[in-house]
Amino acid sequence: MAADFDLSSSFIPALHKPSSLLPIARHRKNILYLIDTFPVTIIVGQTGSGKTTQVPQFLNQARWTADGKVIGVTQPRRVAATTVAARVAEEVGCKLGEEVGYSIRFEDLTSVKTHIKFVTDGLLLREALADPLLSKYSVVMVDEAHERSLSSDILLGVLKKIRKKRPDLRIVVSSATLQAEGILNFFSSKTHAIDGSDTQLAIGRIISLEGRMYPVDIHYLRDPAEDYLEEVVKTVFEIHSSEPEGDILAFLTGREEIDVALKMITDRSLALHPKAPSVLALPLYAGLTSEQQLSVFDLAPENTRKVIVSTNIAEASVTIDGIIYVIDCGFVKLRAYNPLTGIETLTPTPVSKASAIQRAGRAGRTKPGKCYRLYTERAYDALTEATVPEIQRSNLAPVILQLKALGIDNILRFDFLTPPPAELVTRALELLYSLGALDDYAKLTRPIGIRMAELAVEPMMAKVLLEAPSMGCLSEILSIAAMTSLQGSVWFEGSDGRKGQETSRRKFAAEEGDHLTLLNVYETFITKGRKESRWCRENHLNFKSMTRAVSVRNQLRRYLERLGVQVEESLAPGQKQKVDGNDRAVRIRRCLTTGYFVHAARMQPDGTFKTVNESVTLHAHPSSLMFNRKADWVIFHELMETGEKTFIRDVTKIEKNWLLEGGSGEYYQLKDGSRSKTAGV
Numbered sequence: 001m002a003a004d005f006d007l008s009s010s011f012i013p014a015l016h017k018p019s020s021l022l023p024i025a026r027h028r029k030n031i032l033y034l035i036d037t038f039p040v041t042i043i044v045g046q047t048g049s050g051k052t053t054q055v056p057q058f059l060n061q062a063r064w065t066a067d068g069k070v071i072g073v074t075q076p077r078r079v080a081a082t083t084v085a086a087r088v089a090e091e092v093g094c095k096l097g098e099e100v101g102y103s104i105r106f107e108d109l110t111s112v113k114t115h116i117k118f119v120t121d122g123l124l125l126r127e128a129l130a131d132p133l134l135s136k137y138s139v140v141m142v143d144e145a146h147e148r149s150l151s152s153d154i155l156l157g158v159l160k161k162i163r164k165k166r167p168d169l170r171i172v173v174s175s176a177t178l179q180a181e182g183i184l185n186f187f188s189s190k191t192h193a194i195d196g197s198d199t200q201l202a203i204g205r206i207i208s209l210e211g212r213m214y215p216v217d218i219h220y221l222r223d224p225a226e227d228y229l230e231e232v233v234k235t236v237f238e239i240h241s242s243e244p245e246g247d248i249l250a251f252l253t254g255r256e257e258i259d260v261a262l263k264m265i266t267d268r269s270l271a272l273h274p275k276a277p278s279v280l281a282l283p284l285y286a287g288l289t290s291e292q293q294l295s296v297f298d299l300a301p302e303n304t305r306k307v308i309v310s311t312n313i314a315e316a317s318v319t320i321d322g323i324i325y326v327i328d329c330g331f332v333k334l335r336a337y338n339p340l341t342g343i344e345t346l347t348p349t350p351v352s353k354a355s356a357i358q359r360a361g362r363a364g365r366t367k368p369g370k371c372y373r374l375y376t377e378r379a380y381d382a383l384t385e386a387t388v389p390e391i392q393r394s395n396l397a398p399v400i401l402q403l404k405a406l407g408i409d410n411i412l413r414f415d416f417l418t419p420p421p422a423e424l425v426t427r428a429l430e431l432l433y434s435l436g437a438l439d440d441y442a443k444l445t446r447p448i449g450i451r452m453a454e455l456a457v458e459p460m461m462a463k464v465l466l467e468a469p470s471m472g473c474l475s476e477i478l479s480i481a482a483m484t485s486l487q488g489s490v491w492f493e494g495s496d497g498r499k500g501q502e503t504s505r506r507k508f509a510a511e512e513g514d515h516l517t518l519l520n521v522y523e524t525f526i527t528k529g530r531k532e533s534r535w536c537r538e539n540h541l542n543f544k545s546m547t548r549a550v551s552v553r554n555q556l557r558r559y560l561e562r563l564g565v566q567v568e569e570s571l572a573p574g575q576k577q578k579v580d581g582n583d584r585a586v587r588i589r590r591c592l593t594t595g596y597f598v599h600a601a602r603m604q605p606d607g608t609f610k611t612v613n614e615s616v617t618l619h620a621h622p623s624s625l626m627f628n629r630k631a632d633w634v635i636f637h638e639l640m641e642t643g644e645k646t647f648i649r650d651v652t653k654i655e656k657n658w659l660l661e662g663g664s665g666e667y668y669q670l671k672d673g674s675r676s677k678t679a680g681v
């Protein structure tokens with residue numbers, strides 16, 4: 001075992017605070033002792049105390065990786081996995097992907113040399129399909145457990161099972177808040193029978209790193225804000241003009257809001273006096289490229305105040321130094337799944353008190369700070385204590401499919417940290433059944449169900465991919481699956497604003513809707529665009545996104561080939577015709593309907609859409625081809641809520657009778673018992 005302050009700290013670039021100054025350094029010996037001695041160690045410490053970046057390094061130096069074993073550290077978010085891996089690689093002094101690497105869906109930057117691997121919680125669960133005991137890991141650290149992400153919660157249950165067969169496995173759970181007791185109880189209890197405290201003592205310990213925290217002054221609004229976005233921008237400039245230097249971290253709920261706020265901040269900063277300190281506004285959200293993400297960590301130029309406008313990412317999983325002021329809009333985008341309509345939304349929801357406190361804490365890491373809450377103190381008092389765990393408000397079909405594939409057949413008896421409500425489980429089973437993944441006894445079907453679980457896309461798309469060969473459109477569906485998996489738009493606004501983008505988009509437009517339009521884009525990129533960035537620029541296409549689509553497609557193709565599904569590429573250059581109104585387009589749309597029948601809607605005379613049971617009104621998103629076109633029945637890839645409206649994105653026309661074919665027919669029957677009534681046909 002290495003000494004307390006060993007040589008490795010001299011490799012840290014001078015720019016960084018030496019890790020020996022982090023609160024966690026004092027606990028190093030103790031942490032290593034606990035992990036050596038107990039199967040489960042729970043580390044509780046303020047964000048920024050060094051849990052994520054230091055614990056894996058302690059373990060690596062203490063020879064937990066000596067025999068080629070790997071330390072796996074899970075993160076609920078892709079962006080955290082990549083940025084944190086980059087940081088640790090830098091501290092270790094290696095190239096990312098060598099000793100330190102990361103693995104996220106469709107992107108693996110690890111090698112045989114990798115000892116410390118950052119991985120999204122969802123992906124580690126997926127690894128368990130191929131390696132049920134996670135045998136290559138000596139330690140699995142479930143990081144940010146306080147976030148209670150769906151996959152982390154499930155992973156804890158799976159690790160509890162694995163531990164019984166692998167006494168050597170070490171489980172580290174780290175959390176920024178104190179729910180640690182509950183997690184330790186969870187590990188010490190036998191399923192459905194709470195044990196005495198002896199088992200708890202044998203199984204593990206909780207270690208608390210009392211991180212330094214400076215006081216943070218909290219300011220509330222006197223009256224509720226009419227528009228929190230506008231209020232954020234206003235507050236940025238109030239701070240800028242009246243407060244001493246120090247960077248600002250502002251929380252908004254999503255990418256669209258952040259982009260608008262950045263533009264407003266940049267516009268208004270032009271009005272600042274030329275000699276006055278300037279403002280540099282930077283975004284932080286999951287859809288950014290790695291370089292963009294990393295730029296928020298750079299020091300601001302001289303005489304400039306850095307303003308980072310972020311989603312919830314910066315609440316706990318990513319730490320940026322130099323923040324003195326926090327602006328909290330009071331909302332967070334939360335997933336919510338309605339088991340009655342089968343619709344999942346991502347809606348701005350008031351934060352919990354725990355979140356608000358955590359956000360404020362970001363201001364007090366290096367010296368006393370200030371937090372501006374853009375709501376009243378009364379509104380704060382009315383907030384819920386903690387955010388409802390994801391498992392209680394999500395579409396559980398993907399994880400239930402995974403659990404079934406891991407051999408956990410009786411979902412209701414699975415050891416959940418918090419059990420999901422019965423109606424969510426029922427709904428997920430229903431959906432998986434209608435997709436053909438489960439049989440009448442709720443057992444995984446072979447080969448369809450098993451294969452769906454193996455494909456790294458959500459069940460509806462997995463079904464479509466598996467149906468595609470028999471419908472003669474696998475090559476096309478692969479491209480569509482890749483294009484719809486991209487986060488954010490493939491289009492960018494040119495210097496001429498939306499207009500150029502519109503013109504470009506029209507070139508690729510297919511009458512039948514967005515999926516075929518995306519296919520046209522992809523195929524033209526491959527054949528005519530010759531994968532050139534110039535061609536992309538001319539067509540207002542994001543070159544990076546397109547390149548990523550190619551790589552995602554290749555990976556999906558490899559997954560399918562591993563499952564024994566041969567992919568015949570009809571994609572010879574020059575041979576391509578635009579997909580439009582022909583037989584090929586019909587096959588593709590029909591194939592999409594075999595998975596997306598759950599996301600079916602019908603256009604109303606006023607141009608809005610109604611879901612099949614007419615309970616929800618939907619609007620075509622302005623980015624959709626169906627925004628101002630006529631249609632009858634459609635299916636859509638995803639749904640999003642902004643303010644009052646629910647938008648659908650990636651929309652394609654279908655024929656109503658396709659909805660009554662195969663599993664979808666059963667699905668609509670299943671929901672209400674009466675096919676003709678529910679389908680409205």
Ligand code: CDP
Pocket residue numbers: 022045046047048049050051052053054083084087297316319320321
């Ligand atoms: O996991 P925890 O929140 O306890 O802390 P951490 O993420 O390990 O961060 C420890 C220190 O490293 C903090 O001072 C961060 O500011 C710094 N850090 C950084 O500068 N850049 C990163 N990408 C990650 C962490």
Ligand code: MG
Pocket residue numbers: 047048051052053143144316317
């Ligand atoms: Mg952390």
